[in-house]
Amino acid sequence: MTTRITVRYFASIREAVGTGSEPLATQAATLGALRDELIARGGAYATALARGKAVRVALDQTMCSEDAALADGAEVAFFPPVTGG
Secondary structure, eight states, rough: OOEEEEEEOHHHHHHHHHEEEEEEEOOEEEEEEEHHHHHTTHHHHHTTTOSSSEEEEETTTTOOOOOBBOOOTTEEEEEEEOOOO
């Protein structure tokens, strides 16, 4: 089943992939599967979202773990950890 979502990228991830957001049709059922799908694109996506890199993810503006399920119309955001100072 294809799910249509909006993916948003923030901070260094946005700079790496060259866009702040994109509509996406995905076969991924979870946030983790979506991340793997984006990594599989290669290039800047593979580098910015690589496993082992600290990447936070939100689903519909709520921080989630990567096992959260995707639903049609969802908004997913990827961003690096934020530090204060």
